[in-house]
Each structure stands twice: as structure tokens, then as C-alpha cells.
């Protein structure tokens with residue numbers, strides 16, 4: 001594609017995503033579906049350009065007014081993902097001069113908000129938790145996420161999947177904490193590989209794998225994945241149960257559960273029972289009251305731990321949104337906990353880094369439910385033989401109360417988990 005046409009296409013996609021009326025990944029996928037003639041390289045340039053604009057929006061909003069032409073074009077120029085000379089061949093002389101001036105700006109001369117590119121309401125809670133580590137976190141949010149796989153150990157061994165990928169020239173190394181994980185170099189296409197089609201692995205962040213591990217589901221148990229979505233963690237739990245017992249995958253979104261079907265078929269698991277529920281007090285939930293061994297609540301959340309992948313979320317969320325989410329999380333956790341039998345395990349998890357969705361919810365649950373004993377996550381992970389478990393945790397007197405994963409520390413998304421046992 002001619003550089004001018006590619007820059008135009010990037011500008012159009014930037015215009016569409018900056019409306020913030022739908023998630024950026026959905027807008028990008030739809031655009032590519034509607035423009036089937038775009039090749040893989042053009043798609044990669046366009047997607048990365050859009051994501052750079054979303055990551056650095058505050059800085060680009062600051063630099064754009066000194067340029068000319070439509071704003072989305074100026075944003076696309078600033079965020080363009082590709083060689084500088086290729087970009088410049090698409091620009092007018094005026095634009096080239098403006099870009100020169102922008103590229104000469106010394107970051108040290110910028111205001112803090114133009115360097116961290118985060119909404120104000122998100123800055124203080126992060127600084128309060130991280131202190132000087134706030135800037136390494138900002139850096140990692142701007143770098144994009146890596147690619148992790150979870151080997152389906154019901155079907156294959158991690159070392160064998162690693163070998164079969166190596167035979168295709170795909171470099172994979174074991175993840176540091178999850179015994180099921182492989183970390184892939186680069187972003188190779190994996191879903192056409194035979195190992196994938198045989199159901200030997202799924203793409204899953206190492207952090208998500210650790211959340212599923214915390215449930216520690218065993219053969220022949222009755223288990224509920226309360227917010228199963230497209231079933232990423234359901235598959236990990238079902239494999240841990242060796243396809244025995246009963247694993248209910250609940251979600252209020254029938255559409256998400258539908259996307260689980262092909263994944264379940266590949267996985268070879270026959271113990272999973274997906275079911276759409278109307279809300280957390282659905283009759284299906286009530287019927288299981290006191291009957292379940294383990295419940296995972298992978299709660300809907302603001303996704304503020306996933307800004308490496310979903311940078312648009314920070315612009316589509318607000319403090320009011322966080323408060324609404326917290327009310328929903330409290331209600332879901334309370335309702336889901338009713339299903340547990342005596343001695344059963346409850347895991348509450350989010351992919352948020354905000355205490356309002358994490359520690360605050362967990363503490364309030366513990367206070368309101370004295371029949372649930374909080375288990376220190378550091379101890380649970382150590383029992384599961386996860387290496388350096390203590391470094392994955394925070395909170396409580398010894399810093400071991402909760403799972404607390406951070407992109408800049410653990411190379412995972414930001415995750416939280418709390419674990420309880422019902423008396």
C-alpha cells in the first residue's frame with residue numbers, strides 16, 4: 001500500500017477509536033473485517049499506530065494543536081508505527097517540519113501528565129501503592145504485553161509442546177511461576193499450528209493461570225467458575241480436575257459462553273457445563289446453595305491491570321465507574337459464596353490494580369462473613385509449589401495476604417486474588 005494511503009487508513013482508524021463508543025479491539029477487528037484487502041503488515045502498522053495513540057493520548061493531545069490538518073491525522077502521524085522515512089514520504093513539507101519539532105521535545109521539559117499519560121483519578125492510587133515504582137509501571141503499560149501460553153496438561157506435557165513449537169521455529173521458554181506456562185518470543189501466529197488445533201495449548205497470561213491454580217480444584221469435585229466469560233480459566237480448572245467431577249461455567253453473557261464452545265471442544269474436557277445466568281441471584285445459583293467444593297469469582301472489573309493490552313480502558317473509565325463496579329463485585333461475591341459447602345474454597349479475583357476493587361472488597365467480605373476464614377495467598381501458593389511465592393503477594397502483616405501481580409514486576413497483567421475457606 002502507498003504510504004499516503006496507509007497513513008490515511010491509520011487516521012481513519014484513529015478517528016473511529018477516539019470516539020470511545022466501543023472497545024478499541026472491537027473497532028479494530030471490525031475495521032479489518034470491512035477492509036479485507038489489507039495485508040498482515042498493513043494491519044500490524046494500523047493496529048500498533050492506534051494503540052500507540054491510545055497509550056500516549058495525553059502527550060499527543062498536547063503536541064497536536066501546533067500542527068495542521070485533521071486532528072486524527074496529526075495523532076496518527078505522532079503514533080505512526082513504522083520506519084520514519086516511510087512515514088515522511090506520506091507527509092507534506094509543513095507536516096515534516098511540525099514532526100521535526102515534536103520529535104525534538106525533551107521529555108524532561110514535559111509536564112508529568114504528558115509523561116505518564118494516565119487520567120488523574122488513576123494516578124494517586126497507583127502512586128500510593130507503588131511510590132517510586134510508579135514510573136516503571138507507566139513504562140510497562142506503554143510497552144505492550146508479551147505472549148504466554150497455557151499448556152493443557154490433560155492432553156500434553158509442557159516440554160513436548162515446547163519442542164513442537166521449536167520445530168516450527170517458535171521459541172518458547174517455561175514461565176517463571178506457572179507450571180503450565182510457556183512464554184513466546186515475538187508474536188507468531190499460533191492458531192494454525194497442529195498443537196493448537198489438537199487442543200494442547202491456549203493463549204493465556206501467566207497471571208490468569210495463577211488465578212486458576214489458586215482454586216486448586218481436585219478430581220471428582222463440584223466446582224463453579226462464576227464469571228467464566230469465554231472460559232480461559234474454566235479450561236485450566238477443568239484440566240486440573242482431569243475432566244472428572246462437575247465444573248459449572250456461569251456467566252451473564254451467553255455470547256461469551258458461546259465463544260467457549262470451540263475451546264472446550266479442542267480441550268477434550270467433558271466435565272464442563274456452561275450455563276448463562278440472568279444475574280448473580282439466578283435460580284440456578286440458588287439451587288446449588290451449600291453444594292459446591294470450590295468457587296472462583298473472576299469478577300467483572302475496570303480492567304486497570306490490563307492497560308498493556310487495552311490502553312483505551314483508561315480513557316473509557318471513571319471514578320464513578322469504579323464505584324459502580326465495586327458494588328457489583330460485592331454483590332456477585334456475596335451471592336457466589338452461598339454455594340460453598342463447609343470446608344469449601346472461595347477465590348475472588350480481578351484484573352484491576354485498584355484497591356477499591358480488590359482489598360476493599362475482600363476485607364468487607366471477610367467482615368460480613370465470619371464463617372469464611374481468609375487463607376494467606378502466599379501460603380496457598382507455597383503449598384502449590386510456586387517458586388518465590390512471597391514475591392507475588394502483598395497485604396496483611398507479613399505481606400502475604402493477597403496475590404498482587406504487576407506488569408513491571410512480574411511481566412504479567414495486573415491481577416489481584418483473595419482466598420477463603422468456609423468453616
Ligand SMILES: C[S@@+](CC[C@H](N)C(=O)[O-])C[C@H]1O[C@@H](n2cnc3c(N)ncnc32)[C@H](O)[C@@H]1O
Pocket residue numbers: 208226227228229230231232233234250251252253256277279280298299300301332
Ligand atoms: C473478568 S471477566 C471473566 C473472564 C474469564 N473468567 C476468563 O478467564 O476468560 C468477567 C465476566 O463476568 C461476567 N459477569 C458480569 N456480571 C456477572 C454476574 N452478575 N454474574 C456472573 N457473571 C457476570 C461478564 O460477562 C464477564 O464475562
